[in-house]
Amino acid sequence: MARKDSWIKPLRGAADARARVLFFPHAGGAASFYAPFAQRFPEGYDVAAVQYPGRQERWGEPFVTTVEGLADRLVPSLxxxxxxxxxxxxxxxxxxxxxxxxxxxRLGHDRLTAHCRLVVSGRAAPSVTQEAQTFDSDQDLLDHLARLGGTDAAILSSPDLMDLVLPAVRNDYRAVTSYRPAPDAVVETPVLCLTGDRDPQVTAEEAGAWKRHTTAGFRLKMLPGGHFFLSDHPDTVVRLVAECAEFGDR
Structure with a gap:
């Protein structure tokens, strides 16, 4: 991009891009998680990731406390x-x-989705009601993160590193817990849903329910693994995302 944008961190550029991919991190996550994925895309792909406030180079900035607030703040960049x-x-x-x-x-409200696609991963559909997760202590939260995977073991075992990471994790889990999406909300763009066949957070039915939230095509792809199945299959994930870019839901 021609101007520096604190919300979007470039991971792989393309002078004359034929497609653009923007990753959105998980709770407590950061843009750098997707750097290994970016390098696997074909030539001509411009790949970046959202960088939420309160982590990495935005460490000193205040957190955004709701999912809706993050989307609102991202709109100008998007x-x-x-x-x-x-x-x-x-x-x-x-x-x-x-x-x-x-x-x-929000992009749909601006009529900017004609050439957009959405890939959702490891998340139940907005119309699915799930019991809110609560943790009695930081140790309970750390144990939960360890079970899910996706967090470097070296970070989980280091009190100093966890002191840096835990505030972002706590904030993001509160944001997810308070998120109340409209159960009938739909996007006007193809949706690809990826899910792990052993994900303790999302059942196949809850993932498949994303079909209700698009007026365009829908595809569900189940991959082997738990909540962070995508880390075990980066080449497959990149291939599926690239196919989505080229062909929509087909």
């Missing part, structure tokens, strides 16, 4: 990304799927 007439794929994992969905709804 308008610039959606302005180019090439396929734009928003890819969100776990909490990131909710932020990406809310962001796509």
């Amino acid at each position: 308008r610039r990304w959606a302005a180019k007439p090439v396929p734009l794929v928003l890819v969100g994992h776990s909490m990131g799927a909710s932020v990406a969905f809310e962001s796509m709804l």
Whole structure:
């Protein structure tokens, strides 16, 4: 991008991009999680990730405390990304799927979704009611993160590193817990849903319910693994996202 944007961190550029991909991190996650994925895309893909406030180079900035607030704050950056007439794929994992969905709804209000696609991963559909997760202590939360995977073991075992990471995790889990999406909200763009066949957070039925939230095509793809199945299958995930960019839901 021509201007520096604190919300969008470039991971792989393309001078004359034929498609653009923007990743949305999970709760407590950061843009750097997707750097290994970015390098696997074909030539001509412009790949970046959203960087939420309160982590990495935005460590000193105050957190945004709601999913809807994150989407609202992202809209100006997304308008610039959606302005180019090439396929734009928003890819969100776990909490990131909710932020990406809310962001796509806002782009739809601006009539900027004609060449957009949405990939949601590791997240139940907005119309699915799930019991809110609560944790009695930081240790309970750490144990939960360890069970899910996705957090470096070296971070989980280091009190100093966890002191840095835990505030972002706590904030994001509160945001997810308080998120109340409209159960009948729909986007006007193809949706690809990815889910792990052993994900303790999302059943196949809850993932498949994303079909209710698009007026365009829908595809559900189940991959082996738990909540962070995508880390075990980066090449497959990249291939599916690239296919979504090129062909929509087909």
